[in-house]
Amino acid sequence: MNLPNLEKARTRNKGKTIINKNDYIIPEEVKKIGKGKTYHILTYGCQMNVHDSENIKAILEDMQYKFEESIDKADVIVLNTCAIRENAHNKVMGNLGRIKHLKESRPDIITIFCGCMAQEESITEELKEKYKWVDIVMGTHNIHKLPYYFKELINDNKQKIEVFSIEGEVYEGIPVKRDSKYKAWVNIMYGCDKFCTYCIVPYTRGKQRSRMPEDIIKEVQELVKDNYQEVTLLGQNVNAYGKDLDINYTMSNLLEDVSKTGIKRIRFVTSHPWDFTDEMIETIKKYDNIMPYIHLPIQSGSDNILKKMNRRYTIKEYTTLFNKIKKAIPNVSISTDIIVGFPNETDEDFQKTLDIVNKLKFDLAYTFIYSPRIGTPASKIKDSIDMKTKKKRLAKLNELINKYAYENNLKYQNKITEVLIEAESEKKGKYMGYTDTMKLVNVKCTKKYLGKIVKVKINDIKTWSMDGVIADD
Numbered sequence: 001m002n003l004p005n006l007e008k009a010r011t012r013n014k015g016k017t018i019i020n021k022n023d024y025i026i027p028e029e030v031k032k033i034g035k036g037k038t039y040h041i042l043t044y045g046c047q048m049n050v051h052d053s054e055n056i057k058a059i060l061e062d063m064q065y066k067f068e069e070s071i072d073k074a075d076v077i078v079l080n081t082c083a084i085r086e087n088a089h090n091k092v093m094g095n096l097g098r099i100k101h102l103k104e105s106r107p108d109i110i111t112i113f114c115g116c117m118a119q120e121e122s123i124t125e126e127l128k129e130k131y132k133w134v135d136i137v138m139g140t141h142n143i144h145k146l147p148y149y150f151k152e153l154i155n156d157n158k159q160k161i162e163v164f165s166i167e168g169e170v171y172e173g174i175p176v177k178r179d180s181k182y183k184a185w186v187n188i189m190y191g192c193d194k195f196c197t198y199c200i201v202p203y204t205r206g207k208q209r210s211r212m213p214e215d216i217i218k219e220v221q222e223l224v225k226d227n228y229q230e231v232t233l234l235g236q237n238v239n240a241y242g243k244d245l246d247i248n249y250t251m252s253n254l255l256e257d258v259s260k261t262g263i264k265r266i267r268f269v270t271s272h273p274w275d276f277t278d279e280m281i282e283t284i285k286k287y288d289n290i291m292p293y294i295h296l297p298i299q300s301g302s303d304n305i306l307k308k309m310n311r312r313y314t315i316k317e318y319t320t321l322f323n324k325i326k327k328a329i330p331n332v333s334i335s336t337d338i339i340v341g342f343p344n345e346t347d348e349d350f351q352k353t354l355d356i357v358n359k360l361k362f363d364l365a366y367t368f369i370y371s372p373r374i375g376t377p378a379s380k381i382k383d384s385i386d387m388k389t390k391k392k393r394l395a396k397l398n399e400l401i402n403k404y405a406y407e408n409n410l411k412y413q414n415k416i417t418e419v420l421i422e423a424e425s426e427k428k429g430k431y432m433g434y435t436d437t438m439k440l441v442n443v444k445c446t447k448k449y450l451g452k453i454v455k456v457k458i459n460d461i462k463t464w465s466m467d468g469v470i471a472d473d
């Protein structure tokens with residue numbers, strides 16, 4: 001049993017990133033363990049987790065399990081968890097109760113707990129003491145070892161807990177079963193070294209490790225061959241890509257090389273304002289297949305709070321970068337993340353957040369109430385602001401965010417824009433997709449447009465989406 005340790009995770013290994021290419025192996029004993037059996041997977045949190053689930057699905061299918069829509073019928077149940085805020089945590093704990101009932105009625109079900117919560121020592125201790133019926137607990141760095149845990153489980157039928165705290169490794173060659181046939185997530189790096197004081201990610205996801213450029217390019221080339229239209233390059237702080245590799249190769253170089261693969265659309269998340277270079281702006285501007293959409297989290301409008309968050313930029317610097325991007329890239333849309341209620345955030349601090357939103361008029365913003373995470377520096381600050389005030393601030397901020405989201409969308413009314421049609425919409429008779437600028441559009445069309453980038457005429461505007469019809473018809 002190998003438990004995580006937040007203190008140890010803080011001690012960063014300064015060595016170079018090690019690339020492991022041969023660590024994914026399926027032991028003979030479990031090659032057919034899933035024959036005639038099924039799995040179900042519940043995924044919480046960000047795109048990294050969604051993509052990890054695509055890896056876990058492929059590993060299970062390599063052992064011959066098949067996907068089952070209903071959790072109640074599945075033989076293997078995976079909970080891929082998120083630790084970023086307390087509500088994500090609470091949802092997972094609620095679901096554990098439900099899975100326990102299933103396990104009581106069918107004790108041969110195999111249950112797996114993984115993702116960021118598994119990296120928190122308080123959680124793994126709890127799983128070890130109170131949830132002994134959970135069969136496998138694995139962290140975010142050892143997904144490739146899942147077949148071994150199955151092998152050990154069939155040998156001794158005892159709970160397996162393995163979570164690594166210190167790592168500097170990237171594992172290549174882990175299979176992936178993509179959720180979409182048209183757009184794909186491609187990890188370009190793992191972990192984060194920024195240590196924003198409120199954030200658990202540098203502990204749960206570990207040290208920044210970039211993949212080698214040639215491995216990323218090869219993956220995108222294969223996606224092009226398989227007719228994928230869009231890739232999203234994933235990392236907690238993609239602009240810092242390559243800094244740990246010592247090969248003098250930057251995010252700007254990577255964007256350029258991915259662009260040359262000929263994939264129709266390239267997106268990338270998330271950009272930290274600190275590492276956003278002029279070269280990156282030039283590259284995005286230069287290549288038509290790099291989409292004019294940037295997610296640029298600001299977090300707060302107050303320099304005082306930004307400093308306490310350890311964000312490493314001032315509002316003046318953020319604004320300069322924002323304006324530079326807007327000026328250089330025609331039609332660019334910019335979204336952001338904002339936290340309200342950071343410990344001791346004053347009315348004046350919050351007013352500055354409203355002021356900057358009024359000034360920059362973001363296309364979209366993901367807004368959160370600060371949630372203390374055990375082990376982070378901010379969680380140790382004594383907070384004088386009550387939850388009622390924080391909720392009021394969030395509501396006020398959201399009103400403003402909605403106003404600008406709608407106003408930004410209005411520019412599209414009656415205009416023709418390109419949309420990648422990716423799935424049936426919840427709205428009857430419609431299919432959904434996104435513009436190059438990441439605006440959600442529900443398009444009146446038929447199945448034949450699925451997977452195609454088509455010209456769409458926008459005929460109705462809403463706050464979070466738009467409606468349209470095919471313009472070529």
Ligand code: SAM
Nearest residue numbers: 046198199236270297337338339368369370371
């Ligand atoms: N790496 C990205 C960045 O630097 O912006 C984002 C990572 S995080 C998965 C997504 C967002 O969650 C953050 O931008 C932040 O706004 C929010 N977040 C992170 N920790 C939080 C916390 N403790 N309470 C509330 N929101 C939090």
Ligand code: SF4
Nearest residue numbers: 192194195196199201
């Ligand atoms: Fe968390 Fe900051 Fe790293 Fe983003 S940059 S993952 S907010 S520590």
